[in-house]
Amino acid sequence: MTAIRCSQLNKTFTQGDQIICGLDDVSIDIEEGSFVCLSGPSGSGKTTLLNAMGGLDKPDSGEIQVGDKRVDLLGKSDLADMRLHSIGFVFQAYNLIPVLTARENIEFVMQIQGVPTAQRRDKAIAMLEEVGLADHEDRLPSQLSGGQQQRVAVARAIVSGPTLVLADEPTANLDSTSATQLIELFVSLNRERGITFVIATHDTRVMAYCPRLIRMEDGKIISDEERTGKSGELQPQPS
Amino acid sequence: MADHQPAAGILFTLAWRNLWRNHRRTLIMLIAIVIGVWAMILFSSLMAGMVDEMVRGGLRTLPGEVQIHHPDYRDDPSIANSIDAPQGALLERLNNPPVTGWAARIKVPAMISSERANRGIQLLGVDPAQEVSLGFDPTNIVEGRFLEGPDDKGLVIGRKLAERLETRLGKRVVIMSQDPDNNVADRGIRVVGIYQARLQATEELNVYGGLETLQKMLNVDNQVSEIAITGDDFRQVASWWPQIQQATGPELETVPWMELDGYLESMMKMQTSFNVIITVVIFLTLSFGLVNTLVMAVFERVREIGLMMALGMRPGWIMYQVLLESIILLGLGLLLGNLLAVATILPLEDGIDISALAKGLEMAGMGSTLYPSLRLSDMVLSTVVVLVLGLLASLLPAWRASRYNPIQALART
Numbered sequence: 029m030t031a032i033r034c035s036q037l038n039k040t041f042t043q044g045d046q047i048i049c050g051l052d053d054v055s056i057d058i059e060e061g062s063f064v065c066l067s068g069p070s071g072s073g074k075t076t077l078l079n080a081m082g083g084l085d086k087p088d089s090g091e092i093q094v095g096d097k098r099v100d101l102l103g104k105s106d107l108a109d110m111r112l113h114s115i116g117f118v119f120q121a122y123n124l125i126p127v128l129t130a131r132e133n134i135e136f137v138m139q140i141q142g143v144p145t146a147q148r149r150d151k152a153i154a155m156l157e158e159v160g161l162a163d164h165e166d167r168l169p170s171q172l173s174g175g176q177q178q179r180v181a182v183a184r185a186i187v188s189g190p191t192l193v194l195a196d197e198p199t200a201n202l203d204s205t206s207a208t209q210l211i212e213l214f215v216s217l218n219r220e221r222g223i224t225f226v227i228a229t230h231d232t233r234v235m236a237y238c239p240r241l242i243r244m245e246d247g248k249i250i251s252d253e254e255r256t257g258k259s260g261e262l263q264p265q266p267s
Numbered sequence: 268m269a270d271h272q273p274a275a276g277i278l279f280t281l282a283w284r285n286l287w288r289n290h291r292r293t294l295i296m297l298i299a300i301v302i303g304v305w306a307m308i309l310f311s312s313l314m315a316g317m318v319d320e321m322v323r324g325g326l327r328t329l330p331g332e333v334q335i336h337h338p339d340y341r342d343d344p345s346i347a348n349s350i351d352a353p354q355g356a357l358l359e360r361l362n363n364p365p366v367t368g369w370a371a372r373i374k375v376p377a378m379i380s381s382e383r384a385n386r387g388i389q390l391l392g393v394d395p396a397q398e399v400s401l402g403f404d405p406t407n408i409v410e411g412r413f414l415e416g417p418d419d420k421g422l423v424i425g426r427k428l429a430e431r432l433e434t435r436l437g438k439r440v441v442i443m444s445q446d447p448d449n450n451v452a453d454r455g456i457r458v459v460g461i462y463q464a465r466l467q468a469t470e471e472l473n474v475y476g477g478l479e480t481l482q483k484m485l486n487v488d489n490q491v492s493e494i495a496i497t498g499d500d501f502r503q504v505a506s507w508w509p510q511i512q513q514a515t516g517p518e519l520e521t522v523p524w525m526e527l528d529g530y531l532e533s534m535m536k537m538q539t540s541f542n543v544i545i546t547v548v549i550f551l552t553l554s555f556g557l558v559n560t561l562v563m564a565v566f567e568r569v570r571e572i573g574l575m576m577a578l579g580m581r582p583g584w585i586m587y588q589v590l591l592e593s594i595i596l597l598g599l600g601l602l603l604g605n606l607l608a609v610a611t612i613l614p615l616e617d618g619i620d621i622s623a624l625a626k627g628l629e630m631a632g633m634g635s636t637l638y639p640s641l642r643l644s645d646m647v648l649s650t651v652v653v654l655v656l657g658l659l660a661s662l663l664p665a666w667r668a669s670r671y672n673p674i675q676a677l678a679r680t
């Protein structure tokens with residue numbers, strides 16, 4: 029099964045009188061349960077592609093299919109529902125709502141989904157345990173380290189059982205240890221739950237774990253390497 | 268919101284915590300709302316107190332919320348235009364609720380003369396017991412006594428009139444009027460009491476004599492100029508005066524106080540429009556602060572709003588959340604403002620001394636004490652205005668927040 033199918037995506041931005049190419053004829057298929065890295069230099073279009081997949085931004089042309097939905101054809105409310113129920117997001121920073129505690133941030137998504145209170149609380153606590161933050165449930169984001177915040181964000185992204193997680197530079201603000209912990213968390217979720225991960229990054233530590241590495245430049249895909257083995261079975265290698 | 272309702276709980280939590288994130292700003296806005304609401308209610312209750320006082324003053328001068336006259340009496344208040352004292356169905360009506368008191372009186376223009384001066388007055392022939400039931404306060408007698416019965420042979424005059432006539436208690440004065448056949452009717456009467464009134468004009472105008480004594484002098488039997496009727500609350504008169512009119516019959520004229528005094532009636536109308544104007548003006552001032560507070564609050568949270576949208580919160584809920592903040596702020600402000608109003612205005616209802624201003628106000632028919640009157644209707648008016656207009660004013664910032672593009676909002680650094 030294909031989790032994501034993009035064909036001939038184009039997107040341009042205008043800034044002043046400059047026309048910037050965000051995506052240039054991008055076509056990719058991503059299989060369900062795969063663990064994919066999008067890499068490339070800054071400005072190469074990784075975020076733009078991820079946003080298009082998540083229905084956060086519309087391409088100018090081309091088709092995107094996520095699961096059985098044509099993302100490029102959905103309206104705002106349907107896109108919001110799709111993000112709420114089927115996709116988990118992890119951003120580079122500011123992933124958490126500052127006035128909510130770690131547990132409340134995880135519950136937040138379930139609350140807008142309408143999950144009953146007791147169930148919500150249990151699930152949130154179980155998720156925090158899974159990401160190793162069981163005793164931090166009542167802390168506000170400002171009282172957590174960057175790595176802890178990212179792990180809370182991961183817990184929130186997967187709490188409602190999405191089949192797809194889109195992560196944009198999740199390790200950019202983390203030290204080496206936290207980054208490794210986070211990526212290993214991704215790997216185990218990918219292997220144990222079969223969640224599809226698409227991670228945009230220029231972090232070589234992250235790329236090292238990825239069986240499939242897609243490189244972009246100037247809005248184009250310049251290489252798409254499959255490496256044998258599952259996520260995490262690969263040895264970190266110099267790139 | 269087809270398949271699930273926004274979770275009100277989380278939206279409320281978010282709204283509440285976000286409000287107190289910048290507590291100084293929220294507190295300032297809250298204080299502004301409280302003061303605004305309080306000022307609206309205070310102003311309304313002062314206005315209400317002032318108008319009530321004018322009406323009450325007018326009614327107290329010579330009580331009678333509803334009056335029955337000969338149809339020509341108001342054009343020519345002479346004894347020729349008199350009516351029979353109440354009897355039959357009318358008497359029955361007058362002796363039952365909602366009527367709490369009534370008096371049949373003679374009220375004719377007359378001249379009063381002492382050995383030194385004379386003046387035109389309004390001569391009242393009364394049954395003192397009836398006048399007291401209607402609201403005449405016997406403690407207003409500062410010298411001597413009030414009349415003792417309808418056959419009392421004495422005269423009670425105002426303090427100021429006594430001064431003008433250079434007469435005093437125990438002296439004889441002459442009263443002169445006309446009988447129904449336009450013959451001079453006069454009589455020398457002893458001053459047995461001197462009263463004071465809130466207004467000097469009243470003290471100079473009204474002179475009280477016994478009803479039967481004056482009937483004899485004016486040559487009428489059991490005839491009166493007017494029947495004055497009062498109930499519990501002058502504001503309620505509109506609801507019952509038609510019953511009196513019905514009992515009186517069409518040959519006589521029955522008029523409620525609103526129609527007797529066009530000036531008072533227009534004051535009441537003006538009061539209502541003043542209240543609305545002041546309420547709206549205060550509110551408009553408030554709304555600038557409110558909109559500013561919300562715009563700032565939304566602007567500071569662009570990234571979070573983007574995040575919530577990226578996570579799948581629908582634009583409508585974002586809007587609802589900002590409106591909820593506004594509702595909480597307005598609700599708190601209204602609650603505290605109303606409480607403050609009750610706490611500060613109720614103790615003032617016993618009266619505020621405004622004698623420093625009283626000289627000018629006397630012209631408007633007011634005394635030297637202002638009695639603010641706190642009314643539920645004024646509180647409801649300000650609450651509704653603030654809530655409804657406040658929500659309208661919040662719609663724009665709330666709508667703008669919901670229009671953010673999540674990626675641009677998230678990209679904001």
Ligand SMILES: Nc1ncnc2c1ncn2[C@@H]1O[C@H](COP(=O)(O)OP(=O)(O)OP(=O)(O)O)[C@@H](O)[C@H]1O
Nearest residue numbers: 041043048049050069070071072073074075076077
């Ligand atoms: N909203 C926007 N307005 C104008 N230009 C934009 C906008 N968003 C992206 N771009 C431009 O599109 C191009 C691709 O940007 P994108 O953010 O996808 O790059 P990226 O690969 O994610 O870079 P980075 O590694 O720095 O995050 C860049 O040249 C960028 O300047």
Ligand SMILES: [Mg+2]
Nearest residue numbers: 074075076196
């Ligand atoms: Mg990027």
